[in-house]
Amino acid sequence: MKSFQMTGDLITILSKIHSPADVKKISEKELDELCDEIRKRIIETVAKNGGHLASNLGVVELTVSLHRVFDSPEDAIIFDVSHQCYTHKLLTGRYSDFSSLRKQGGISGFTRRLESPHDFFDNGHSSTSISQGLGLLTAWDKIEKEQRESGRNPKNRKVVAVIGDGALTGGLAYEALAHAGQLSKNLIVILNDNQMSISPNNGAISRYLSTLTMTGFYQRFRYFVDNLVDKIPNSKNHIGKFIYRIKRAVKGMFLSTNFFADLGFEYVGPLDGHNIKELEENLRRVRRLPKPVIVHVLTKKGKGYSPAENDPASFHGVGPFQISDGKMEKFD
Template sequence: MRSLAISPEHAALLDRVPEPAALRQLPESELQAVADAVRAEMIDAVSITGGHLGSGLGVVELTVALHHVFDTPDDRIVWDVGHQCYPHKILTGRRDRIRTLRQGGGLSGFTKRSESVYDPFGAAHSSTSISAALGMAVARDLDAEAGKAKGRQLKRRNAIAVIGDGSMSAGMAYEAMNNAGALHSRLIVILNDNDMSIAPPVGAMSGYLARLASGGTYQSLRETAKQLGKLLPKALYQRAAAAEEYARSLVVGGGTMFEEMGFHYVGPVDGHNLDQLLPVLKNVRDAEHGPILLHVVTRKGKGYAPAEASADRYHGVVKFDVVSGVQAKAKPNAPAYTRVFGESLIKAADADDMVVAITAAM
């Protein structure tokens, strides 16, 4: 298997941003180059270790933007599932160990509290992020109230949950949103809509989000933004894009179930376009009241052609050849635990029709 060491230019750029504080010092004009370098580093690392690839590639720009706009780790980012956290690890002081992913004594394949102060919540599987972030927001508010009573003013902090469209289909996510809407806590939920969890999502949520993004009014607004981009200087265009994003949220957000649950809906926003993403994230960060749901549209496997072409096969990978995308053939091994368990369960069910199986719906 061939890996491709990242270019000296990419390596030098990443050397300049060992942690998010340094990333926040960079001008916005350099952030796409940082995203390109993170993407190259991640592809090379996972080609050596194996691991989750497509989901992380899809959130590279979003990860860079979040750490540039928010004051992490004081602002807390909770990644749902954790599959997509590799770019986050590269930017939060763990780049020198990124090629130990999922190895004995190496980095975890998920967020892990004991591993980094930038991992405020340990996550493996889905739909827990909004509950966790809401708990952090409530604790922050109680702390602020106690401080105010003693004449102390605490630093303003944000709680951000990043959740995919697949995870958003679970009841636990809606229970958390219902609680957040009732509490009116200042909470930011970023819905990462790549129209694909591990396999295409089934059910109303996927179709609902697709209708939001494909409506005629939304398409008209997007075309207007494109024309503004051709006519206006960049600084003015960014302001116009932020205003257009707000107007768009009024069109597609009013009356949606997110609004009905007490969230201010903003989006959809192109999750790979930093010129769109950065001003919207700043507006969301500076909002005085919450909760807010920001709908970001991304593409799983973004920036690596084999993963873009076959997102399901590149969700989780073994070692692979970076140039061709061909994955190493797995060596014959003992049967997987899940296969043995599943076959045994079927035998038990054949013998007794009272057997009932409950699955985690992975």
């Protein structure tokens, strides 16, 4: 881990980002520096104001990748519970106000519609993002149908629901997954798997997700084939169906059962949630798919700040603390 320094005047890249369009202009060489600056800004602010720390430090690269691939607010990015939206706020025009996080009259610690057009819902409860995304996508599909019937060109808008493995244990999430698979809407669900909610997860779902993380060989094979096919002119017209059958056969060998596939979702993953290049490459492919997709992403809570990495449960929601050692301030 890199040593932590107070941000102050050190920020050069993050302070220039006023919208997601600016995120797309960042060169690949600058992305690691941008993520470091985001983490420093979050740590510095939460150390003064309190807030949700470990979860936010874990989704920095994922959130940056989402805003580089998708076009918020034309595309909707919906965060479940939304307490992990700090990077999202910093990248959507709220950098200058970020020091007011969770203060009276300041910006909220959750997504808030009145605060920004990039926040589609006031989210503070778990397991709601998939049903919200499905409802939004259904409404947009109706609008696009009316636009086509009137001779206008509809926008190809995407809906992305970001849900953690902890929130995935809620029944509402499964109702929405089943409904989305039945409707076959092109909803994109990002499963942020850090193997924790507030404390470590237990039970059948946690064990099942752990088995999915062992399917890396199939994913490497799949993306090797996809990259190869992308280089062949008119490959989709000539050999697309053949390649699809090969991938299905290999998937059957290594993924004999997949809960998400059985619900009607294409399953992608597991991906390294701290590798922006890998995330971007896969998200760009996923964006083109006309069907519901689960993108399984592995992240580490507290990433980049050792006290939070070593004790993510204590740094889930915190009051003011000392940055140097992570000790919480005590009040009489």
